[in-house]
């Protein structure tokens with residue numbers, strides 16, 4: 557009897573937690589819909605989407621950004637060279653007009669330093685909003 561009484565709340569808690577974790581893992585865009593394609597070979601999983609992993613993707617490659625020269629120069633001046641190719645990590649090096657899944661923190665840094673880039677909203681992971689600390693409405697101003 558006691559076991560039965562305890563079981564329901566414990567099960568409910570475990571279920572709620574599992575649901576929470578799963579929601580956190582959802583590979584969806586800022587609208588809560590499936591991520592659209594960003595660019596060939598981009599993303600933490602290098603599969604063309606800005607999908608992320610809450611545990612192993614430390615940099616959080618979640619913004620599908622439209623690269624500009626000003627952004628590349630800004631990042632270089634912050635010690636983040638995105639121009640030089642690194643084949644060993646299948647990184648082609650970026651140039652003006654490319655699309656690429658950039659770190660959410662770097663996207664925000666560039667924005668605050670006057671070198672912000674547009675985000676492709678349908679291809680940008682929802683986790684971005686939490687990291688950059690913006691509502692969807694605010695973030696949309698920087699989206700295409």
Ligand SMILES: *[C@@H]1O[C@H](CO)[C@@H](O)[C@H](O)[C@H]1NC(C)=O
Pocket residue numbers: 583601603604605607
């Ligand atoms: C890319 O990888 C993520 C994580 O494994 C997966 O959720 C997503 O469906 C993949 N997308 C494509 C286009 O393969």
